[in-house]
Amino acid sequence: MSFDPNAAAAVDSGVFGLLCSEKESTLVYIPVPWEATTSYGGGTANGPRAILEASHQVDLFDYEVFRPYEPGLYMLEESSEIRQWNEEAKAHARLVIEAAGNIDDNPELRAALHRVNALGERLNDSVRETTQGLLAQGKIAAVVGGDHSTPFGALQAVAERYPSFGVLHFDAHSDTRQAFEGFVWSHASIFHNVLERIPQVTQLVQVGIRDFCEEEWEYCRSQGKRVKVFFDADLSQSGFDGTPWTKSVDYMISSLPKDVWVSFDIDGLDPRFCPHTGTPVPGGLDFNQAIFVISSLVRSGRRIIGFDLNEVAPDPRGESEWDANVGARLLYKLSAWTLVSQGKVKLHKR
Numbered sequence: 001m002s003f004d005p006n007a008a009a010a011v012d013s014g015v016f017g018l019l020c021s022e023k024e025s026t027l028v029y030i031p032v033p034w035e036a037t038t039s040y041g042g043g044t045a046n047g048p049r050a051i052l053e054a055s056h057q058v059d060l061f062d063y064e065v066f067r068p069y070e071p072g073l074y075m076l077e078e079s080s081e082i083r084q085w086n087e088e089a090k091a092h093a094r095l096v097i098e099a100a101g102n103i104d105d106n107p108e109l110r111a112a113l114h115r116v117n118a119l120g121e122r123l124n125d126s127v128r129e130t131t132q133g134l135l136a137q138g139k140i141a142a143v144v145g146g147d148h149s150t151p152f153g154a155l156q157a158v159a160e161r162y163p164s165f166g167v168l169h170f171d172a173h174s175d176t177r178q179a180f181e182g183f184v185w186s187h188a189s190i191f192h193n194v195l196e197r198i199p200q201v202t203q204l205v206q207v208g209i210r211d212f213c214e215e216e217w218e219y220c221r222s223q224g225k226r227v228k229v230f231f232d233a234d235l236s237q238s239g240f241d242g243t244p245w246t247k248s249v250d251y252m253i254s255s256l257p258k259d260v261w262v263s264f265d266i267d268g269l270d271p272r273f274c275p276h277t278g279t280p281v282p283g284g285l286d287f288n289q290a291i292f293v294i295s296s297l298v299r300s301g302r303r304i305i306g307f308d309l310n311e312v313a314p315d316p317r318g319e320s321e322w323d324a325n326v327g328a329r330l331l332y333k334l335s336a337w338t339l340v341s342q343g344k345v346k347l348h349k350r
């Protein structure tokens, strides 16, 4: 069967309805069905599967980039091992969360916490090894979560190849808590872990932040120029004052180095784009505002060395495909601009 980029996706086709193999693909997605420490809401472990299904509805032709699919996009099979670890870790984590911090004199709960942390470490090792394998073949790796703890191993793998790089982080939350609820690898601790354990990350730029605790506020400040936070309140205030979005975006990008990893928590967007995500917060970016940040980053000459998209949670009742639909379209845009930034696809001049 020949491939027609204008036709509807075939039932048995891969991500975005493409028929290319892993070997033929330049960009490979690592699905990570993991949400072990999710304390509120849930369902992001089903994010990768839902995004894969919804991706068949995305038109391959892109108004800005034209044919981002040509270098080949492929999503790996979900690891059944990771699903098992997730189930086990979730069961243990639930006990710890229900005890609300009172675990010190309870050996059973301490053991449960220890187990969650051990499984989190195993997950990181797995994601790191998969990413290393892809990078060794000259491919671009992208993580599709799962909760926001999922990209840690990928960032470790990238750090082995890039002596210094920046991270552009979209999120409602700062995610800089130290071992939230005792969980070392909590979704709410991803950037504390990155900043403490991956010195190659020389710059973190956070965008859309609107839900954080005082500990996080102090921690980010303690990092000095290494962490720049573009709070949602300040960004919208600038808009009210008449500052064009283009100017705010220039400012966001200006502190980032040449090589950048993009970490996109879907809840950085306005919750109308992700109504079922685990921890929705009012406010947030419009879809086009977010895409403009990414396209501007690439147009500035910076290179996206990889990315993750996380916290997409499908409707648990299965009535709406909306969260996954937005997730799939965001995944396509992130992929398109990543490929442009690496010279794998030419930006079409309209």
Ligand SMILES: [Mn+2]
Residues within 6 Å of the ligand: 148, 171, 172, 173, 175, 187, 265, 311
């Ligand atoms: Mn997050």
